[in-house]
Amino acid sequence: MIALLFALLALAMVLAWMDHSRWAYFVFAITLALSIYWLDYHSTTPLKIVL
Amino acid sequence: MILQPQPSRTLNAIGLLVVCGVLIAAYAYQFILNELPCPLCLLQRVGLVAVGFGLCLNLIYGPKPHHYGIMLIGALYGVSVSVRQILLHIVPGTGVYGSPVLGIHYYTWAGICFFLILAGTAIMLLFEGQYKSLRDEPGDEKFGGHQLAKFSFFLMLFLAVGNAVSTLIECGPTVCADPPTDYKMIEEIKKQL
Numbered sequence: 341m342i343a344l345l346f347a348l349l350a351l352a353m354v355l356a357w358m359d360h361s362r363w364a365y366f367v368f369a370i371t372l373a374l375s376i377y378w379l380d381y382h383s384t385t386p387l388k389i390v391l
Numbered sequence: 392m393i394l395q396p397q398p399s400r401t402l403n404a405i406g407l408l409v410v411c412g413v414l415i416a417a418y419a420y421q422f423i424l425n426e427l428p429c430p431l432c433l434l435q436r437v438g439l440v441a442v443g444f445g446l447c448l449n450l451i452y453g454p455k456p457h458h459y460g461i462m463l464i465g466a467l468y469g470v471s472v473s474v475r476q477i478l479l480h481i482v483p484g485t486g487v488y489g490s491p492v493l494g495i496h497y498y499t500w501a502g503i504c505f506f507l508i509l510a511g512t513a514i515m516l517l518f519e520g521q522y523k524s525l526r527d528e529p530g531d532e533k534f535g536g537h538q539l540a541k542f543s544f545f546l547m548l549f550l551a552v553g554n555a556v557s558t559l560i561e562c563g564p565t566v567c568a569d570p571p572t573d574y575k576m577i578e579e580i581k582k583q584l
Contacts, residue, residue: 341562341564341565341566342430342433342434342437342558342562342567343554343555343556343558343559343562343564344555345434345437346436346437346440346551346552346554346555346558347551347552347555349437349440349441349443349444349551350548350551350552350555352444353443353444353447353544353547353548353551354548356444356447356448356451356452357447357451357533357544357548359533361448361452364448368441368444368461371437371441372441372464372468375434375437375438375441375468376468378430378434379431379434379468379471379472379475381566382430382431382434382567382569383431383475385479387478387479388482388485389478389481389482
């Protein structure tokens with residue numbers, strides 16, 4: 341669910357704005373982990389190149 | 392090299408406005424040309440918003456090396472996604488996704504943007520004077536009283552929320568279709584009526 345990534349980043353911005361910087365970093369770290377998962381999930385098509 | 396905190400904030404605010412401009416351009420292509428963003432396109436937008444988060448931290452708390460670090464992480468993620476999509480279509484005859492803008496496809500523009508963000512952030516990290524903490528000084532307020540910083544922060548926040556809503560409408564609460572054919576939630580609502 342990619343919409344959740346945007347929502348989490350928006351939440352991290354609001355937390356930073358409210359001076360909860362530790363929570364903002366924590367939410368960012370979770371977002372990053374989920375983003376990497378979704379990149380791996382959607383990278384299924386084999387590349388037609390020789391690496 | 393010397394760069395004072397306030398001019399650095401101004402540069403960060405301008406950088407954030409540029410990132411917002413790229414996201415607005417992506418929205419323009421989505422709604423004016425009715426081109427639905429693919430999952431990898433959406434993940435590139437996530438990379439841009441992640442860079443935006445690092446810039447927002449610089450605007451709220453003043454420039455810090457770890458805020459630039461967050462920008463670098465966001466840009467590295469974004470460039471990984473865009474390079475993956477460029478490689479999908481780099482061989483002639485393997486198709487393209489979306490309409491070109493000035494002869495270059497959106498994912499290639501995204502790759503160029505992320506490279507520029509990486510270079511710009513690396514250059515900004517060189518200036519030491521900007522790291523002097525203004526928030527520790529009495530009388531300093533959030534955003535350093537910088538109106539442009541406030542405006543760009545709330546514009547970025549608005550775009551992040553907007554992308555969350557538009558992605559939810561396009562993909563629904565589950566996995567995004569690859570390639571997408573319509574706005575999933577609108578179609579669901581139409582079926583129920």
